[in-house]
Amino acid sequence: MDIFVVSRSRWDKSDTLERLGDYSKCCTLIVPNKQVSRYRGLSAQYNCHLLGCPHDGISLTRKFCGTLCKSGKFLMLDDDLKFYCRVAKNDWHLKYPDDIGRSVGEMLTLVEKKLDHYAHVAISAREGNNRLPFCGVDCHRPLRALAYRKKEFLSVIHGRVQIMEDFDVSLQLLKRGYKNHVIACWAQGQIETQMTGGCSDYRTHKLHEDNVRKFAALHNGFVRLRQKTNKSGGEFGKRLEATIYWQRAWQSSQKKTPGNLPGVV
Secondary structure, three states, rough: EEEEEOOOOOOOOOOHHHHHHHHHEEEEEEEEHHHHHHHHHHHHHHHHHEEEOOOOOHHHHHHHHHOOOOOOOEEEOOOOOOOEEEEEEEEEEEEEEHHHHOOHHHHHHHHHHHOOOOOEEEEEEEEOOHHHHOOEOOOOOOOOOEEEEEHHOOOOOOOOOOOHHHHHHHHHHOOOOOOOOEEEEEEEEEEOOOOOOOHHHOHHHHHHHHHHHHHHHOOOOOOEEEEEEEEOHHHHHHHEEEEHHHHHHHHOOOOOOOOOOEOOO
């Protein structure tokens, strides 16, 4: 499985590479072409491959990662992640892997194995992980740590929206009949929304709102718009967001009436 860490304007630090430990040298760090020279130090620090992307924006950068994949399977990670694992099957509390003698290598192996059975897989977000079963869940919300089979990933349309592009790809796959799987015995989290660097380089309230509305229009019947308020996130603490009906999107491909289905997050 190929592993890509996608970064922009954060050449001084990567929580993701730090938390991957020795596995960081198995990663390719994908950055904008014009920032390659600035990232050489970070790449050397973690002994990972560094590659510039000719595209601007996360949507086509993700597609670029897919085209680079050589193994047929790949994992894309945001650059600001920390990883956690469940304490036990019957205990939803999360710990850092090193705290209980488990390695992120187990997490990566599990992701790769799940891709034998699913076209797209995600590692659960830390927030809300306690509500998921230890064995994981199908047709659920994927974000920040996203894995795909290359063939299916490249079969959908990329670049339709500048943000929420990961959700757009996921819904396209679900509507084509490809279930996703969200791993819950492992989790990932970030410090806050709209940190310096990354999408914050170009994401404005107007761009965000315009693209959320476009995303909802592309997936009419499976998305409901709402206002969201976070304690963190600065000016983006309050923003237009989308409630997505993941299960309903997959059911639409099964020649059945969706009805009121579970899986809204």
